[in-house]
Amino acid sequence: MIAAIEKSGNIISCAITTPNKTNLAAFTTQFDVAVKPLVSYFNRNQIHLKGVNGKIALVNSFMEIYQKPITASTTLLLHTIETLQNIELVQHSILTLATTQDLPILTVWLKNFQIDAGLLPLKPDEEIQAVTEDKITKKTLYKLVLNGDQQPVSMLAIVRETEKFAVISWVYTPPDSRSKGFATTAVYKLTELIHNTYRKQCILFTDKSNPVSNKMYQNIGYRPIAEYLEIDF
Incomplete structure (x- = not known):
């Protein structure tokens, strides 16, 4: 499943849900504006997430609103x-x-x-x-x-x-x-x-x-x- 949030005709955030995790991405530095509609979408449609991942600041902003109990967390390094x-x-x-x-x-x-x-x-x-x-x-x-x-x-x-x-x-x-x-x-x-x-x-x-x-x-x-x-x- 892919959920995308638009503002003024531009996509500002999206979530790609896989069997294990939901991958978060934002295309704005206003993370609170980017994640609030995503959380509302998941709650409104009773979509229960198994987990999320994304850049640290974005995930932290998401969790401030989502507020679901965390069972485990891991900091990952992206290498190239x-x-x-x-x-x-x-x-x-x-x-x-x-x-x-x-x-x-x-x-x-x-x-x-x-x-x-x-x-x-x-x-x-x-x-x-x-x-x-x-x-x-x-x-x-x-x-x-x-x-x-x-x-x-x-x-x-x-x-x-x-x-x-x-x-x-x-x-x-x-x-x-x-x-x-x-x-x-x-x-x-x-x-x-x-x-x-x-x-x-x-x-x-x-x-x-x-x-x-x-x-x-x-x-x-x-x-x-x-x-x-x-x-x-």
């Missing part, structure tokens, strides 16, 4: 990249598209990724498998393999795309394979592919409170450009 850094990658590693043969293991990995990221409550296993299969079908789910072996050691995906941007997420390496550079190498190679082949800008979100992932992405060349607030109800 201009130049890949010259870093050491895992030798003899190949980034390749996931296939239907990978579906069982990558379904488990996606579930574990969601647990690690605190994306709760979890969807039923069959829904997680369907989402994984959809990414495989759309050729947006990737795996890192070693020495020509098709057994993945790390995974990641392009979760959203526009004409100019590609959003990387689902970066996951199982615990027994961590601290070996697999995730760093996978993100580096996918970023390079998106830049050089698809000619798009890469962006990704990280939890501000997670120094390990933030350091990894910054070593690759990603830099934070904005802070977002994600709230669960």
